[in-house]
Amino acid sequence: MFLGEIHMAAVVQTMPGEPAFARLADNEACSPVTCRDCGIYGLCREVNGPDVDLRLPETIVRNRRLFKRGDLLYRIGEPLRAIYAIRCGSIKTYVLTNDGRMQITGFHIAGELLGLGAIASDRFTSEAKVLETTMVCEVPIDALEAYSREIPSVRQQMLKIMSQEILDNQELMLLLGKKNADERLATFLLSLSRRFKRRSYSPTKFNLSMSRSDIGNYLGIAEETVCRVFTRFQNDGLLATERRQVQLHDLDRLNNIARG
Amino acid sequence: MFLGEIHMAAVVQTMPGEPAFARLADNEACSPVTCRDCGIYGLCREVNGPDVDLRLPETIVRNRRLFKRGDLLYRIGEPLRAIYAIRCGSIKTYVLTNDGRMQITGFHIAGELLGLGAIASDRFTSEAKVLETTMVCEVPIDALEAYSREIPSVRQQMLKIMSQEILDNQELMLLLGKKNADERLATFLLSLSRRFKRRSYSPTKFNLSMSRSDIGNYLGIAEETVCRVFTRFQNDGLLATERRQVQLHDLDRLNNIARG
DNA sequence: CGGGATCTTGAGCAGGTTCAAATGCTGTGG
DNA sequence: CCACAGCATTTGAACCTGCTCAAGATCCCG
Numbered sequence: 001m002f003l004g005e006i007h008m009a010a011v012v013q014t015m016p017g018e019p020a021f022a023r024l025a026d027n028e029a030c031s032p033v034t035c036r037d038c039g040i041y042g043l044c045r046e047v048n049g050p051d052v053d054l055r056l057p058e059t060i061v062r063n064r065r066l067f068k069r070g071d072l073l074y075r076i077g078e079p080l081r082a083i084y085a086i087r088c089g090s091i092k093t094y095v096l097t098n099d100g101r102m103q104i105t106g107f108h109i110a111g112e113l114l115g116l117g118a119i120a121s122d123r124f125t126s127e128a129k130v131l132e133t134t135m136v137c138e139v140p141i142d143a144l145e146a147y148s149r150e151i152p153s154v155r156q157q158m159l160k161i162m163s164q165e166i167l168d169n170q171e172l173m174l175l176l177g178k179k180n181a182d183e184r185l186a187t188f189l190l191s192l193s194r195r196f197k198r199r200s201y202s203p204t205k206f207n208l209s210m211s212r213s214d215i216g217n218y219l220g221i222a223e224e225t226v227c228r229v230f231t232r233f234q235n236d237g238l239l240a241t242e243r244r245q246v247q248l249h250d251l252d253r254l255n256n257i258a259r260g
Numbered sequence: 261m262f263l264g265e266i267h268m269a270a271v272v273q274t275m276p277g278e279p280a281f282a283r284l285a286d287n288e289a290c291s292p293v294t295c296r297d298c299g300i301y302g303l304c305r306e307v308n309g310p311d312v313d314l315r316l317p318e319t320i321v322r323n324r325r326l327f328k329r330g331d332l333l334y335r336i337g338e339p340l341r342a343i344y345a346i347r348c349g350s351i352k353t354y355v356l357t358n359d360g361r362m363q364i365t366g367f368h369i370a371g372e373l374l375g376l377g378a379i380a381s382d383r384f385t386s387e388a389k390v391l392e393t394t395m396v397c398e399v400p401i402d403a404l405e406a407y408s409r410e411i412p413s414v415r416q417q418m419l420k421i422m423s424q425e426i427l428d429n430q431e432l433m434l435l436l437g438k439k440n441a442d443e444r445l446a447t448f449l450l451s452l453s454r455r456f457k458r459r460s461y462s463p464t465k466f467n468l469s470m471s472r473s474d475i476g477n478y479l480g481i482a483e484e485t486v487c488r489v490f491t492r493f494q495n496d497g498l499l500a501t502e503r504r505q506v507q508l509h510d511l512d513r514l515n516n517i518a519r520g
Numbered sequence: 521c522g523g524g525a526t527c528t529t530g531a532g533c534a535g536g537t538t539c540a541a542a543t544g545c546t547g548t549g550g
Numbered sequence: 551c552c553a554c555a556g557c558a559t560t561t562g563a564a565c566c567t568g569c570t571c572a573a574g575a576t577c578c579c580g
Binding site: 095096097098099101102103105116117118119120121125126145148149152155156158159160161162163164165166167169170171172173174176177178179217218219220259260 | 355356357358359361362363365376377378379380381385386405408409412415416418419420421422423424425426427429430431432433434436437438439477478479480519520
């Protein structure tokens, strides 16, 4: 009825209060305008220089799929047939102990690639669950290998992207192994802030697409501890929260708490 | 004087009580006999099939270097010029918080590649310190890129190896986020056991090249907790320790404790 | 053989967990 | 459109695992 709903019908849903992400029609290919730095576009950019080979995006853009909250992109043990580039929305990935405990290994937003860990074993060893309405591009492994042979930039970018994932994981290991609850939550919020900023969302005001329970699981602390630290941060004037809406008031002080 | 010392003089030192690793003379290239599955050899193997292209090993075998306990392979911030393949010995890698806390991210033994995380940023974000006398092959990035262009198996194996590193890190995150002290130490010992077995060392009797303090740091628990769990495991008949010499008596029960 | 490093064990402490309960959203079906 | 069920969030209180501090034992290197 009102303006928001009209938008909803026309485009993939975004979170309220968010600046709109670059829109694209259903059959539109990746390009600098429609999808400035989605994972696929990044794959096709020359490492040193502005040139872009768009053969890959023009092929795989046909494999676009829409997922709803709770859907699984892939399951543990499933053979690897494709990797996934997120166009908009968000997804959590996690691994399991054999007695069923879960560790969330990442929250992923537009522009990020999923499934790279499966290349070693040809099977997924983690699971990916959609947190909100999300659109992904499916990149069949065969296509990826073919283009990797042909296009040098795809080859180099694949290495870069996997290397970046190794770096991100190192940071999380540092957090899980050596940081206390305050440092963990501050680090988490700043990481989100930076990633939103990089894609032109507000770095200080955003919605969390994941529950307190998910945040706690990811950070290796209890859900209740997440709540308590949020409350304390709010009392100290560092931020304001209203359910999943977060507003960061003092990035500097958060940085001091996070301790790299 | 006695037999052991004669060996020591002739070859790179190994730990007492260890079955000898495949030896090679100083100028000998990688080959199935001398270095059955060192990282470089693995890089050059066809993904599906037995064929091996030995151009890369024959080139980089000239860049062999010997390190002593405490030496650094690379430092945080240093530009990436080469990656390293361990021929024999062991190395720890770690990252730091900006207030100096350290998190060990891995212990690496013969056959493993180091430095892959630096490809994303062209600089090392972790540091590598040698735990015992260790020989590595240095693979200049330029050479790697050249061979990666020319030899398909190098390209595919690079992806596989980086993907495997992502998997290993996921396992460590699960450990750091969700396991208790007993589960952590059991998981650690079984991981070592499997890796030793893969390279034809004894899976049940081996030396640790790292201190209790390093183990604790890696597992996210205090040094003292490592000692206490070792003591308890020994009292329960799971294993026997004598300083850094470990003998595992009951892999099944350890597996139950570790909980995948 | 001496001294620093490493390992081990004990005792008290604390950060974070677990359990429990109240409150507030959300979305779903009638 | 509303009621209700179920889930998410928040807060309190008791508890516990693993930490810190301390000291002794052992090893290893020079």
